[in-house]
Amino acid sequence: MLLKKLSLLNFKNIAESELRFGNGINCLVGDNGTGKTNVIDAVYYLSMCKSAFGMTDGQTIRHGADFFLAEGLYATDNDRQEQVVCSFSRKGGKVLKRNGKEYERLSDHVGLIPSVIVSPADSILISDAADERRRFLNAFLSTIDRGYMTALIRYNAVLAERNRLLKMQPDEVMLSIYDAQLVEHGEKIHARRREQVEELQPLVAQYYRLLSEDREQVELHYKSELNERPFAEVLREARQKDYANEFTTAGIHRDDLVLKIGGYPLRKYGSQGQQKSFLIALKLAQYTILGRACGEKPILLLDDLFDKLDAGRVEQLIRLVSSDTFGQILITDCNPTRLSRILERAGSTYILYYMADGQATLAEK
Ligand SMILES: Nc1ncnc2c1ncn2[C@@H]1O[C@H](COP(=O)(O)OP(=O)(O)O)[C@@H](O)[C@H]1O
Numbered sequence: 001m002l003l004k005k006l007s008l009l010n011f012k013n014i015a016e017s018e019l020r021f022g023n024g025i026n027c028l029v030g031d032n033g034t035g036k037t038n039v040i041d042a043v044y045y046l047s048m049c050k051s052a053f054g055m056t057d058g059q060t061i062r063h064g065a066d067f068f069l070a071e072g073l074y075a076t077d078n079d080r081q082e083q084v085v086c087s088f089s090r091k092g093g094k095v096l097k098r099n100g101k102e103y104e105r106l107s108d109h110v111g112l113i114p115s116v117i118v119s120p121a122d123s124i125l126i127s128d129a130a131d132e133r134r135r136f137l138n139a140f141l142s143t144i145d146r147g148y149m150t151a152l153i154r155y156n157a158v159l160a161e162r163n164r165l166l167k168m169q170p171d172e173v174m175l176s177i178y179d180a181q182l183v184e185h186g187e188k189i190h191a192r193r194r195e196q197v198e199e200l201q202p203l204v205a206q207y208y209r210l211l212s213e214d215r216e217q218v219e220l221h222y223k224s225e226l227n228e229r230p231f232a233e234v235l236r237e238a239r240q241k242d243y244a245n246e247f248t249t250a251g252i253h254r255d256d257l258v259l260k261i262g263g264y265p266l267r268k269y270g271s272q273g274q275q276k277s278f279l280i281a282l283k284l285a286q287y288t289i290l291g292r293a294c295g296e297k298p299i300l301l302l303d304d305l306f307d308k309l310d311a312g313r314v315e316q317l318i319r320l321v322s323s324d325t326f327g328q329i330l331i332t333d334c335n336p337t338r339l340s341r342i343l344e345r346a347g348s349t350y351i352l353y354y355m356a357d358g359q360a361t362l363a364e365k
């Protein structure tokens with residue numbers, strides 16, 4: 001997928017801007033706070049209908065304005081044109097259009113313009129609690145698998161009901177009715193997660209090896225109570241605990257991803273650069289699977305490229321993503337000279353924009 005032109009109006013600190021991108025590497029350089037990440041977020045918005053950084057639609061409107069608009073003109077890998085417009089106004093809410101036609105449901109759009117973002121905010125996947133890792137897995141799987149999304153929505157609805165019921169100390173028969181539904185949706189979710197992590201694991205290990213030039217080994221595992229026993233049994237065993245705690249203490253809503261380096265927990269034993277490399281490897285693995293599922297090379301968004309990485313690893317990364325496996329790439333960095341130097345050393349051709357005060361200017365070369 002190729003984003004040929006991005007037009008923005010009142011998008012965070014960008015009053016009005018039009019950027020044309022090339023099909024390889026596109027760089028945005030400029031000081032802190034000039035709007036580089038905002039451009040990246042706009043591209044993400046057009047793919048996922050929401051901010052990559054947890055900003056609400058309202059917070060995305062430029063201060064003092066009453067709407068924002070982002071428009072992307074794309075060419076698919078087999079050269080079909082797509083136009084996507086996402087707008088939000090305080091009065092009219094969010095509207096998403098594909099080639100002039102408004103979507104009935106925003107979720108129908110997800111998957112059309114595949115993109116993967118790597119940013120400093122990814123570190124919450126390592127440092128924070130398991131729910132961030134589940135959120136990552138859920139968002140990823142929902143993008144490539146409608147059935148998964150449906151099962152997850154249903155599971156969460158039954159779970160909320162069951163938790164409400166537990167506060168009233170229901171009888172066992174009543175609880176069993178809910179258990180049967182949890183099992184039905186939960187088993188599907190579990191199977192899909194297990195399959196997905198098995199597909200991710202070798203890719204993560206392979207990308208990590210390339211990034212670190214074979215210095216360390218990493219692992220990714222799926223942790224779930226359902227790995228050992230059927231869900232129905234897990235629920236039966238947890239039942240007395242559930243009564244005592246008045247909520248559902250076991251199930252796929254407690255799953256986690258285990259990240260390891262050299263056999264030890266990444267959070268405790270990985271250096272900042274190693275943790276960052278792991279996250280990049282994970283995102284590149286996601287990129288590969290998303291590309292296979294959509295039949296289209298996703299747009300790769302590398303925000304703050306040098307964040308926590310040394311120049312050697314940045315160069316490895318640039319070499320890696322310059323290969324044919326990857327398509328269009330947007331990179332941001334605050335230092336123009338070090339970025340150009342590495343790109344030139346890696347032999348990559350690229351387009352460069354200078355960002356200042358919400359304005360992007362194409363560099364002459
Ligand atoms: N809704 C908004 N309206 C106006 N400015 C905003 C809004 N949201 C964020 N900003 C501004 O955008 C700037 C941050 O832009 P960002 O893209 O993160 O910078 P960087 O170039 O460092 O990546 C900050 O100056 C911030 O105040």
Ligand SMILES: [Mg+2]
Nearest residue numbers: 036037304332
């Ligand atoms: Mg930034």
